[in-house]
Amino acid sequence: MESYSDAIVGVPGEGLNVEQRKRLTIGVELVAKPKLLLFLDEPTSGLDSQTAWSILCLIKKLSKAGQAIMCTIHQPSAMLFSQFDNMLLLKSGGEVVYFGEIGKDAEKLIGYFERNGSLKCSENANPAEWMLEAIGATPGSHPDQDYHQIWLQSPEHAATIAELERLEKDLLTKPELQVENRRSSYASSMWVQYVQVTKRVFQQYWRSPDYIWAKIVLVLTSKLFNGFTFFRASNTLQGMQNQMFAIFMFTASFATLIEQMLPHFVAQRELYEARERPSKTFSWFAFITAQITVEIPWMILTGTFAFFCFYYPIGFQNNAELTHDAHERGFLFWLFTIEFFIFASTLGQACISGLEQQQNAADLAVFLYAFTMIFCGVLVSKDKLPGFWIFMYRVSPFTYWIAGVMNTALGDTPVECSKAELLPFMPFGNVTCGEYMAPYMKVAGGYLVDPTSKVECQFCKMSNTNAYLGSMNALDLTRWQNFGIFWVYNVVNIAMTIFLYWFVRVPKKDGNILLHPARWFSFWKKNENVSSDVLVSKLESDDSA
Incomplete structure (x- = not known):
């Protein structure tokens, strides 16, 4: 043993x-x-x-x-x-x-x-x-x-x-032999199976350094490139736009992370279904939960690398220092980072759990990613979405992730416009710039460089980053609420992974053909020229036999 x-x-x-x-x-x-x-x-x-x-x-x-x-x-x-x-x-x-x-x-x-x-x-x-x-x-x-x-x-x-x-x-x-754990088809309990299979998959990952190093190198290169592209972005109007696009581009590694993971998942699944499931070595539930579990620590590790390679080069820590909550914001940004990596892993597993080919699963995952990013409120704001598509804004997981990250990185900090972004004008009458703009600023916000000047006024239309975040609906929920809602999507991904694998790939004792979608599809491909009524009767006769 x-x-x-x-x-x-x-x-x-x-x-x-x-x-x-x-x-x-x-x-x-x-x-x-x-x-x-x-x-x-x-x-x-x-x-x-x-x-x-x-x-x-x-x-x-x-x-x-x-x-x-x-x-x-x-x-x-x-x-x-x-x-x-x-x-x-x-x-x-x-x-x-x-x-x-x-x-x-x-x-x-x-x-x-x-x-x-x-x-x-x-x-x-x-x-x-x-x-x-x-x-x-x-x-x-x-x-x-x-x-x-x-x-x-x-x-x-x-x-x-x-x-x-x-x-x-x-x-x-003699009376019927009493066997311990009679209802189980396996030699050990589900918990023991889960622990042992998880340990085994951890060993497999450790003994597959090409996969781990590829994941780490991808994160280091992409996040450093992104971070230094927007190096030390200031809180000017353009700087806030740069920080927003940096956060948006942070998610670009989503597709590659999934494509790295899928071949290993498929190889594990083929081994299990070809040898270990027929011999009843361990159950399908232990197999699928172990695959989900083992990916999470590696995603936390790579997410941590991504946090350091992205958070500090852009200068988000400077915003946190201005509000005197650097530790809380840094910790929450790190949580958002690893949450995104876990989401990529669990969504990829949900896509492949019910499909045979890894390329089909990768295409489906990328399609879902692109579809949700379109309606997350960055490319098109919530107010400008057509009425029919407003539901996608609320359903998209990245609506909450990007809003939460932007609020954590930019919220409650002062804005300082560059010279090119200041609006110069002359005040009317013998009043100061502050007296002249006071009614407007009370409604629309903004600030003046020199409120006491009577010669030339220089006006910045935003005085606080919350005005920019509000225009993108990033303040509709608190940071922790966005964090919690995005975790719900991770839980749904895990539940869908387990359900789809059971529904599509686990053999059922029930003869109902609806519980055998994989077998139904295979049977249909072999008889695609046969009418549906004849096809159903043939399949049902096979089940009864």
């Missing part, structure tokens, strides 16, 4: 020697929780004597622990042959020649054949080779009698039949 838990990571069998592969195969069969019998087909084939002995010792240890094992073996050595308790010997044509105990040093087996007229077994002979020669199974040997007929007329055969009849009667009279 230790070999199984270690070797299953990555491609099955890759990097393992022959003995480890044999142990891995046995471990997989044991995890499948065999109720009555573990069947092993030539477990020592292709092994040297020492390795074969090691495998037989493992099998013997399992049998002593109470596991019934049936094993086929081809011409074992005397040492290996001595490890078996009972033997079923067949000759050409599948006819039984002997069935029963082997005995210590094969004394019962040898006694049976010698008693029935076979050649004597010398002290140095290998009983396994001797018995094959006795029944004529080795090249050049010819039996002088029919050992199958001898077996049918032997007292050993009569005793075997009597024992089988006794077992059958006992089985009918």
Whole structure:
């Protein structure tokens, strides 16, 4: 079992020697929780004597622990042959020649054949080779009698039949066997499955540095490029616009993050559905929840890198210092950052969970991303959206994410217009600029460079960043409300991932074709020229069969 838990990571069998592969195969069969019998087909084939002995010792240890094992073996050595308790010997044509105990040093087996007229077994002979020669199974040997007929007329055969009849009667009279966790098809609880599968996927990620480094390099390069493109953006009118577009461009890595993740998810799914699900190694729920869980820590790590590469080059910390809440704003901006990365991961998993091809899932995720970004209030403000599409503004997850991030980065800080953005004019009458503009500024806001001047007034139409945020409806909710609402979308993504995988890809016991969309689609593709009525009747007849 230790070999199984270690070797299953990555491609099955890759990097393992022959003995480890044999142990891995046995471990997989044991995890499948065999109720009555573990069947092993030539477990020592292709092994040297020492390795074969090691495998037989493992099998013997399992049998002593109470596991019934049936094993086929081809011409074992005397040492290996001595490890078996009972033997079923067949000759050409599948006819039984002997069935029963082997005995210590094969004394019962040898006694049976010698008693029935076979050649004597010398002290140095290998009983396994001797018995094959006795029944004529080795090249050049010819039996002088029919050992199958001898077996049918032997007292050993009569005793075997009597024992089988006794077992059958006992089985009918005994109460049904009480099995712990009877309703479960798996050897362990759901929690144990989840923990072990999660641990395994963590190991797989750790042993796939190309995926982790690609993710980190993508984040470092894209966020540094974005951050230094708008390096130290000031709170001028153009500076606020630059900060807004920097936040908008922050989400541009969404598609690449998903396309990096999908191949690993598909590879894990193919391995599970081809080998681990049929053998009932663990449940589909443990598989899908482990995939979701393991992505989150890596997204938190890469999101943290993105925060440092983006937040400080642009200078958002300067805005926070002006409002004397640098720690809270920095922490909340970091939370928004990792929240976005987790959203990218969970949305990608939701798209691929119900689809076969990763490219189709990537296209769907990018389409959803583009569709929601169009209506998030940046490209087109809420007030300018056509009436029909206003619902998309409220449904789009990025409406709340961008509003929350912009409020955290820019909110409640003073605006300082550049010289090019100041509006110069002459006041009428013998009044100061402040007295002249007071009624207008009371309604529309803004500030004057020199309110006491009577010669030339220089006016900036905004005095606080909240005026700019208000024009984009970024103040409709508080920062923490936007943060909480965006988390709801992450939870919905996770729920959809689990539901779609169950609905589309998990085999159902119910014969209803509506619960088999993947099978229905495959069946329809093979019969696309058949009418729908005939198609349904064919599929239902297959289910009933």
